[in-house]
Amino acid sequence: MNPNKKWWIDTNIEVLKKNLEARNFECFVVERKEDVVPLLERIVKEGSVVSCGGSMTLFECGVIEFLRNGKFNFLDRYKEGLSGEEIGEIYRKSFWADYYLMSANAITLDGKLINIDGNGNRLAALMFGPKNVIVIVGINKLVLNEQEGIDRVRNIASPMNARRLSKNTPCSSSGRCHDCLSDDCICSHIVVTRRHPVKGRIKVIVVKEELGF
Template sequence: MDKTPKELFQEKRGITVVKNLENRHFEAYYCPTEEEALQKVLELIPEESSVSWGGSMTIRDMGLTDALNRGNYRTIDRDKAENEEEKKKAYRDAMSAEYYLTSANGISEDGQLVNVDGTGNRVAAIVYGPEYVIVVAGMNKVAKTADDALVRARTIAAPTNQQRFQRKTPCTVTGACGDCISPDCICNQVLITRNCSPAGRIKVVLVGEELGY
């Protein structure tokens, strides 16, 4: 079947971003579909590895967390926590996992990752702790520059996530960023990962579909 113009555009743009990520010492891949991305991520994680993840809807919606829980892996899954103390322990244990899975709030065309976080557990894991980090992101997360990716994180990803959480922030009410300092703000930590160090620790799987927020 011939590819549509949109599919061709996403593929060519995705391959360019992959090359730019590789120039910044990330290990990067482009997968046209979420099914191919799921298989690629599973290929990257050896069986019996310890694996955890953040609050990404991308990896949940594509069935990745379910596949890991069913597979031969030692998963640290905060979604299974029965109380707040167990959840806190899962957060801490995730920092020493061999593989940590997340998405990105934005990726610049020149290969920089941009993430905004509420509690900071996700950005902390990206920076240091887990032996490897795997970032899975739809091409809808790609923006022209790192500044544009940050705008995307603040004005699209965060307000959309707050519709899920329904916390007391301006964007929950209006759908627009109010640059708030509310106790319920989920834009407390801002991380721009310019380069991957050590090289190859962070692996990025770009998907030629719209995934997550």
């Protein structure tokens, strides 16, 4: 990595970590996506009930494979052949999980998590339910402030996710948000998590690489 880029990343992550901890989030920093699973091996206890939100980051870091092959009761929303009803049941059971893994659509330098969701199951679990929530974010999700974060989730993350999911929305064609009310809209809920009342329940793993959308 270019030394100037490394300096910028290291300097900003140091500020981010301090601000996350001030908001009652526990923060871990790793260099590469390959470092995520070894860290999870230390955090997630065997025999636990584990679930996850929709996330390309989890696949890119090998987290889904880790959960499938580990000694966990994994509520696997990605299992082939599941009906819509079965997926909905997994969403509901996830509220009782010991660990819920997800990514964030944006994270601000002052330590806020910003997310957008269609069904709202991922954001509901982030806010309340599972005993522990683990949020894995790449350096590309880092923004300066809340407004930049909302702009990012609407005009970068959402169009790419809508296209990935083959949604018939204006953004999946134009690449930018139209504030639509389409039946395929994946932007029903925007949540800014500025702190958490339970210290350490939300654990943020910051990866010094670009991950997901």
